[in-house]
Amino acid sequence: MRIRYGYRIELVCAQDLPLVTLLDVHPSRRHDLTTPDEMRATSLTDPLNELPMSQHLDAFGNICRRIVAPAGGMRLESEGVIFDSGEPDRISPDAREVPPSRLPDDVLPFLLGSRYCETDKLGAQAWSLFGNTVPGWARVQAIVDFVHNHLTFGYHFARSTRTAAEAFEERVGVCRDFAHLAVALCRAMNIPARYCNGYLGDIGVAPNPAPMDFNAWFEVYLGGRWHTFDARHNEPRIGRIVICRSRDAADTAMISSFGPHTLQHFEVITEELEEEPMRLMPRHFRQLDARPAM
Structure with a gap:
């Protein structure tokens, strides 16, 4: 298409x-x-x-x-x-976590905390919530499900200074907050995650009457490659056009x-x-x- x-x-x-x-x-x-x-x-x-x-x-x-x-x-x-x-985001349920000791050098930075993704503040919550989940794809999906259900989306909730830890406490946000919280929780579980920004139209889904905007999602490193996840929509989507990838919104x-x-x-x-x-x-x-x- x-x-x-x-x-x-x-x-x-x-x-x-x-x-x-x-x-x-x-x-x-x-x-x-x-x-x-x-x-x-x-x-x-x-x-x-x-x-x-x-x-x-x-x-x-x-x-x-x-x-x-x-x-x-x-x-x-x-x-x-x-x-x-025209294909939706790929689903790879067998993708496994890569131990930090075996990660490529260029992936390591995406394990660290950053301006909007405070792994130090969310580490205890992450291990408490997801420590007993199956490592790999299932664990990341559990994190996505949690964030999707934990936060309430609304444009009127937008605040440029909100961090992942604040979103966790406030339980509201826009798509960047969903992405930041999911990224921070993944990194706290030693899963490399990076923030993405780009275009995402209403292709293959019911039209949204709200005006178009740029969108935020994230990618995780499993099984030797990066995979797309979206904590706001929590479903495979068609037609993502990535503009930038980085540690978090401070870089994008x-x-x-x-x-x-x-x-x-x-x-x-x-x-x-x-x-x-x-x-x-x-x-x-x-x-x-x-x-x-x-």
Whole structure:
């Protein structure tokens, strides 16, 4: 299948605003692009003024862009088409845990605590809740089931500073909180887990009337490879388009700015295209009220 995805974001600022974005599709999916999705940055006060930017990979291999928004503000927008297998997330019930002593060097960091995933605060709860579960896939699924049932989802619960331990106590959150808590509990059980951010449209499921947003899920290292889990939805989904992977949301902010600004406009789109060669569905975006992402 083909999936059309994209965004339009407008920031208003009173003076020049340096920023770094994490909005490009991850390098691991670039080969699936059927239509280029180059970001376009323009001045809000002079729409014909396309702003220069540079590009680099961060420490986790995600694509970053550096831009300076001029006084008055800027618009960031992109739209692309990606080929997807149409298969739901893979289920591998026989996948086994890999002892820390045998983990690859590049996997080890995903055993450690991080800004939003405090393994030290959740270690006792994790072993109390899951110490008697079958190691491997069954244990991770038990963690996902627990988080899915323990937290109540709601956009009005969004708080950018909420950590995994706070989500555990407050029992509310958005998709990033579900992912953070599941990641922290997995790491506390010596299972490497990494945070993911990307697009996830309503493909293969009942349409959600809420405006589209970026989504957070997580991956765990079992049986020598990474596997996808989603504590918010807790079911295999079709059409995930990963943007970035890291330790937690502190490393995956969509926009890191170095100065004051106001989010004026935020839109995201992810939808399956009709299978008609060289024909795109009519362009439309669904507007999302300004609020903390995920």
